[in-house]
Amino acid sequence: MANQKENLIHGGKKTEQMQKLVEKLNDYAYHYYTLDNPLVSDKEYDALYEELEALEEETGMQLQNSPTRRVGGEPLEKFEPHRHIRPLLSLDKSKSVEDLRDWETRMKRILANDTESATEPLEYVVEYKFDGLTLSLTYEKGELVQGASRGNGEVGEGILEQVKTIKSIPLSIPHQGTLEVQGEGLMALSVLEEYNKNAKTPLKNARNGAAGALRNLDPKVTATRNLDAFFYHINYYEDRGFKSHMEMIQFLKDQRLPVDPHIYLCKNMEAVIEKIEALEKTIKDLDYLTDGIVIKVNNLKTREKLGYTQKFPRWAMAYKFEAQEMTTLLRDVIWQVGRTGKLTPTAILEPVEIGGVTVGRATLNNYGDIQRKDVKVGCQVWLRRSNDVIPEIMGVVKESCGEAEEIEKPVNCPACGTEVVEKGAHIFCPNSLSCKPQLVSRISHFSSRDAMDIEGLSEKITEQLHDEVGLRGIADLYRLEYEDLIQLERFGDKKTKNILAAIEDSKDCALSQFVYALGIPNVGRKTAKDLARHYKTLENLRKAEVEELISLGDIGEIVARSVVDFFQEERIKESIDALLAAGVNPKPETPPGNGNLSGVENTEGDKSLAEEHPFYGKTMVITGSFQHFSSRKEIQTYLEEAGAKVTGSVSKKTDILIVGEDPGSKLQKAERLQAEGAEIEILTESEFIEKKGT
Ligand SMILES: NC(=O)c1ccc[n+]([C@@H]2O[C@H](COP(=O)([O-])OP(=O)(O)OC[C@H]3O[C@@H](n4cnc5c(N)ncnc54)[C@H](O)[C@@H]3O)[C@@H](O)[C@H]2O)c1
Ligand SMILES: [Zn+2]
Numbered sequence: 001m002a003n004q005k006e007n008l009i010h011g012g013k014k015t016e017q018m019q020k021l022v023e024k025l026n027d028y029a030y031h032y033y034t035l036d037n038p039l040v041s042d043k044e045y046d047a048l049y050e051e052l053e054a055l056e057e058e059t060g061m062q063l064q065n066s067p068t069r070r071v072g073g074e075p076l077e078k079f080e081p082h083r084h085i086r087p088l089l090s091l092d093k094s095k096s097v098e099d100l101r102d103w104e105t106r107m108k109r110i111l112a113n114d115t116e117s118a119t120e121p122l123e124y125v126v127e128y129k130f131d132g133l134t135l136s137l138t139y140e141k142g143e144l145v146q147g148a149s150r151g152n153g154e155v156g157e158g159i160l161e162q163v164k165t166i167k168s169i170p171l172s173i174p175h176q177g178t179l180e181v182q183g184e185g186l187m188a189l190s191v192l193e194e195y196n197k198n199a200k201t202p203l204k205n206a207r208n209g210a211a212g213a214l215r216n217l218d219p220k221v222t223a224t225r226n227l228d229a230f231f232y233h234i235n236y237y238e239d240r241g242f243k244s245h246m247e248m249i250q251f252l253k254d255q256r257l258p259v260d261p262h263i264y265l266c267k268n269m270e271a272v273i274e275k276i277e278a279l280e281k282t283i284k285d286l287d288y289l290t291d292g293i294v295i296k297v298n299n300l301k302t303r304e305k306l307g308y309t310q311k312f313p314r315w316a317m318a319y320k321f322e323a324q325e326m327t328t329l330l331r332d333v334i335w336q337v338g339r340t341g342k343l344t345p346t347a348i349l350e351p352v353e354i355g356g357v358t359v360g361r362a363t364l365n366n367y368g369d370i371q372r373k374d375v376k377v378g379c380q381v382w383l384r385r386s387n388d389v390i391p392e393i394m395g396v397v398k399e400s401c402g403e404a405e406e407i408e409k410p411v412n413c414p415a416c417g418t419e420v421v422e423k424g425a426h427i428f429c430p431n432s433l434s435c436k437p438q439l440v441s442r443i444s445h446f447s448s449r450d451a452m453d454i455e456g457l458s459e460k461i462t463e464q465l466h467d468e469v470g471l472r473g474i475a476d477l478y479r480l481e482y483e484d485l486i487q488l489e490r491f492g493d494k495k496t497k498n499i500l501a502a503i504e505d506s507k508d509c510a511l512s513q514f515v516y517a518l519g520i521p522n523v524g525r526k527t528a529k530d531l532a533r534h535y536k537t538l539e540n541l542r543k544a545e546v547e548e549l550i551s552l553g554d555i556g557e558i559v560a561r562s563v564v565d566f567f568q569e570e571r572i573k574e575s576i577d578a579l580l581a582a583g584v585n586p587k588p589e590t591p592p593g594n595g596n597l598s599g600v601e602n603t604e605g606d607k608s609l610a611e612e613h614p615f616y617g618k619t620m621v622i623t624g625s626f627q628h629f630s631s632r633k634e635i636q637t638y639l640e641e642a643g644a645k646v647t648g649s650v651s652k653k654t655d656i657l658i659v660g661e662d663p664g665s666k667l668q669k670a671e672r673l674q675a676e677g678a679e680i681e682i683l684t685e686s687e688f689i690e691k692k693g694t
Helices: 002-034 042-059 097-111 189-198 206-214 219-224 245-254 269-285 300-306 367-373 436-446 459-469 474-479 482-486 493-506 511-517 525-535 538-542 546-550 557-568 570-581 607-612 632-641 665-675 685-692
Strands: 080-083 124-130 133-140 143-148 155-158 179-186 228-237 263-266 290-297 316-320 325-337 342-354 357-363 380-384 392-396 421-423 426-428 508-510 585-587 619-623 656-659 681-684
Touching: 002 042, 042 325, 097 269, 097 300, 097 316, 124 245, 124 269, 124 316, 133 206, 133 228, 143 155, 179 206, 189 206, 206 219, 228 245, 245 263, 263 269, 269 290, 290 300, 325 392, 325 436, 342 367, 342 380, 357 380, 357 392, 367 392, 436 459, 436 474, 459 482, 474 570, 482 493, 493 508, 508 511, 508 632, 511 525, 511 538, 511 585, 511 632, 525 538, 538 570, 546 557, 557 570, 619 632, 619 665, 656 665, 656 685, 665 681, 681 685
Parallel strands: 508 585, 619 656, 656 681
Antiparallel strands: 080 155, 124 263, 124 290, 133 143, 133 179, 179 228, 290 316, 325 342, 325 380, 342 357, 342 426, 380 392, 421 426
16 A cells, blocks of 8 residues: 555656656757757757656556657748658667667567567668758659658658758759658858858857758748758659669658768678777868767668657667767856967866766957857856867857856956057957066077976966965076075976076077077077077177068068067067076087087089088987087087987987987987897997098
8 A cells, every 4th residue: 555655656656756857858849840949959868858757668668758759840831831740750769788688689679579580680771860950842843842851751842942052962863753852951160160260140050050941931042051951762753663772862862862971781780880980080171060870770671670669760770879969057257378479268167077088167369259259257158169169159049048147258367457559359468578477488488498498397386386475477587596496396406496597598599599599589499590690699680571571482471570660669678688697698500619519501502412411310319418509408409400300219219329428218218229120320439520521
């Protein structure tokens, strides 16, 4: 008795739960199918749907209006209804290889009763599951007479004029009998991207882009979206049947209907699984949105025997990929300052999982982007993570915004408070020298290996120096004293001395190193070298003019302007003067002396001579300390000018290793590789001097 009562109570609770789920799902489905404007991501919808399915299974009950009984959504009355010759159904779904094997077992069980097919192995066709709008085309006497959406599966919307704007769909075909074919109307991802660049209201994704365009009353609007379509099924074919799916596909091709080239016949389930694994890796290369793979039994007679449930065929299965889209709450927007001073709006999100990764931040490009997408703090936003790029906010769920807060355009730099300036679509903090994030990234560039090569000066330490020692400009580095550093957290005597020594050593640098270290916009290592080589001294370079720079050959107008503007900026002038006053002494490229590394200079502009150089094109490593050269850097600079590539570690790709005194592990590694058959030449300092000649 007690048990029965409990059951009733529970049963009541479960019905209530089911009712709530049904209502919610139906509301979501209405926004998705009928309005082409979903409120939640597919992943969220599917999770609720699965919850409902489980409850239905548990209770053995299915509510009258349950979405598990129905296909799609109701057709819109504004379109002329089209009754499909045979109903268009949905697809059963699987998420794992085990699901697929279970499906095969279920089919085999059904077929076991049938003597003809019981012994035959099941052969499958594997296709992409493109995500757009289901399309049904009707041809009569060779003419396209109707184009329709799937609607509720029985009745769709007549959208012939809209369908006709898809250029790849033939208006007439060779076949004369009545024919109804199915496919997917699609918006290519490249078209979506292009469209969104100029659209007043950007589209959230390619699926809604295609569905919204095809179900727009005005075919002119449809035409502007530049849609495509692929066809994959014949629903009705007068007078004749096909034996297999592949035959059907061939017929579609013969009629010149667009067919996706990636359709594969697989001899068994193992082959299907292998194919899926291969295809999953290629989706990032496709220009169409896919949400999975469809696997179908190839033999059409077998299909008939397997039949249909009320919602989908038993002979087909969708294999869903990890979702790339989610909706989540936008909690805040912060403006981050980059190395160039650019302020980038970064969205702080209620963390969500997309494709196995938890995402808590996303980019919003710029202020214009925020306005066009109508993003506000407190809204649910659409988040997309495609492949490995930074997650992006595609738009908002308008219905969720309520009291949401406008995002304001910053007036002052969030890091240093300086008034910002606008350049085109972007906002910048002009305080390039002492704004903390700019200073930190500037110093980390300044001290990097190819620049001033100050070892040990990490970003973290630079931040400490900014916060605790009051470092406000690059030149301040050269004023640091033992007492400043030793008081910092995790600093001991040795570390302090090492960093101070590295800073001191960097004063003695090559002009090209210094020019590169300054971080002039658009000036990389190569240009820095070209400039240093041509101008010889910093004083000359600081006076350079645009025309003169362009006349050097390798330098274009943008770079030339950028160099001239840089040296003219008042703050930069002060900063460079401060560096020179602190003792930084950039030397001309070709220092005379024992090592005498000049000589390559002559080859400038004369390629054949450069190519004859013994180190031209070689991959080289330098290790140990040297007697005839001031530093390894000096040798490196020489080698690079001779056309060699100098790397930091020995590998099979290394051609030559130059060893000084106390060479260490690099020599051991080179010797081991030699023993294994690698052709690495090992040169001592004197052998190197001899080989390079004068
Ligand atoms: N986000 C939401 O609010 C919301 C609401 C309702 C439904 N949905 C989503 O819609 C899906 C539900 O199902 P459905 O029935 O509309 O579609 P489905 O996922 O069951 O797939 C059936 C459709 O797949 C398409 N398809 C693409 N390539 C195909 C191929 N090679 N062979 C056969 N068909 C192919 C066809 O158009 C077909 O109609 C779910 O994934 C669900 O997440 C989302
Ligand atoms: Zn700033």
